[in-house]
Amino acid sequence: MQLKSRHLLGLDGVSREEIGAIMDTAFSFKKVLKRPIPKVPTLRGKTIVNLFYEASTRTRFSFELAEKRLSADTLNFSTSSSSVLKGETLKDTIRNIEAMKIDFVVMRHGASGAPHFLARCIDASVVNAGDGIHEHPTQALLDMMTIQERLGKIKGLQVVIVGDILHSRVARSNIFGLKTLGACVGVCGPATLIPREVESLGVTVYPHIEDALAEADVLNVLRIQLERQKGGLLPSTREYRQLFGITRQRLEQTNRKVTILHPGPINRGVEIDTDVADGPFSVILDQVTNGVAVRMSVLYLLAGGKGKFEGEGNE
C-alpha cells in the first residue's frame, strides 16, 4: 500500500482508499500496542524530528510514543527551549535540521500553512500535527478510527461537530475525512464561530444544540479554545455552557445513544460536563489510545516507498 503523497499535510484531497488503508493498518498496530512488548523494529534507523511551535502535551506525547514503538530515533524541538527564542527564522531552523539528515518532521505551528512551506523546502516527509486554524489530520484520523471501532461503520452516520468551528483545525480535518468516507456531517455552535461558507463543504449547520442532539449518532465536542477568543466572538464561557454545553440532562432528553468524542484537553463544566465526559457514551480515552496507533500507521505508510524493488517478493 502506498499513499499518494510522501507528506501528510491534511485530509483535503486524501482518497477514501488511503484513509481506509491508514485505519486498517492502525487497527493492526493497536493490537501490537496491547502486547507484553508493544514495540516493533520496523523504523529502525529512521530519524524523526518533532518540531512543535505551539504548546502540546497529548499530540506530542502521542507522536513520540508512536515513533518509539516503531523503533525510530526521535528528537524533540520545542520553541520554549530552542534557537527560536534567539531569533532564528523558520527557514533557517528547517535548513539546519535538514543538514542533520533526518527522515521525518512532525510539525505543529500556529501559522496555517507552515508545514506546507516546510514540505516544499526539504526532502524529508512532513506530517502536520496541527497548523493554525487549518488542519490536524492525525486527530481526524483517530476520531474516525474511534467511530469505526465503536459503531462498526462511518458511512451514513450523522456526525455533528460542536463548538468553535471557525478556529478549529480539528473540525476542518474531520469534515474533509468524514465527507470522504460518506458520513453526513453537521456543525453546531454560536453563529459568530461558524464559518460563513461552511455549507459549501456539504455540511449542515445546526444553530441549536437540541436539534443536533435529535439527529446525531456521534457528537465531536470541541474544546473552547480560550487562547483563540481574543476577538470577543464569545460573550462568556458560562453563556456558552448554557446554550451549547453537553450536559447529562440534554443527553437524557434525546433518549438516544449518542457517541461522544472530544479531542482534549477537556474544559469540564464548559463545553462538556463531567458526568458526560466520564459516562458510558464517551469514547474520549479510546481516542487517546487510538491516537498512538493511527500515528504509527501514518509514519509506517509514509516510510515505505523509498526503495526500488517492486512487489513483496517470494520471501
Added chain:
Amino acid sequence: MKIKAELMDSHGLNRTLQRLTHEILERNQGTGELVIVGIRNRGDVLAGRIQRSIQKLEGVRVPIGILDITLYRDDFQRLAESPVVQETDIDFDITDRKVILVDDVLYTGRTIRAALDALMDLGRPASIQLAVLVDRGHRELPVKADYVGKNVPTAQGEEVQVKLQEVDGEEKVIVIVP
C-alpha cells in the same frame, strides 16, 4: 511464466500434512504444551489443517495462532511501497509452550528470522520447532526446518507456489520458471 513441474496434488498435499502431523506428535510425545503458529498467508491455513489432524488422532484441540511478520521484515527500506500490515492473532501466552511454527515454503530463511523475532516479542517459549511444506534450498541465513514435507532442489530464478483451497481456490504445489 510457465509451470515446470507439479510437486503435489491435493491428495499428495494431504498425505504430506498427515505425515508431518505424525512426526510432530512423535517428536513431542503427544500434545502436552504444544501450540501451533502459522505464518500469513498460507502457513496459517496449513497450521489449521495440522491442528485438525492432531484433533482426529489425539482428540486434543491444540491452540492455534496466526503470525504476521510484516513489521519484522529486513527489506523494509528496499521495497517500493510499505507492505500491507495484517494482524497477528495469537490469543494465548506462548511462554513455556512448545511452539510449532508453520510456513508453506522455506527459501532464504529471512521470513523465519523475522518470525522468530516476532515470536520472541510475544513471550519466551520453551522451544520453537519449524514445520514447512516445501524446502527449496538457497538459504541466506542459518535456518533449518525440523519437519519438512518435501525437499525440492530449485534454481534461484524459479518460484515454488503452494496453492490452497482457502486462499487460491485450488490445491497444488507447483514450480514456476520465468
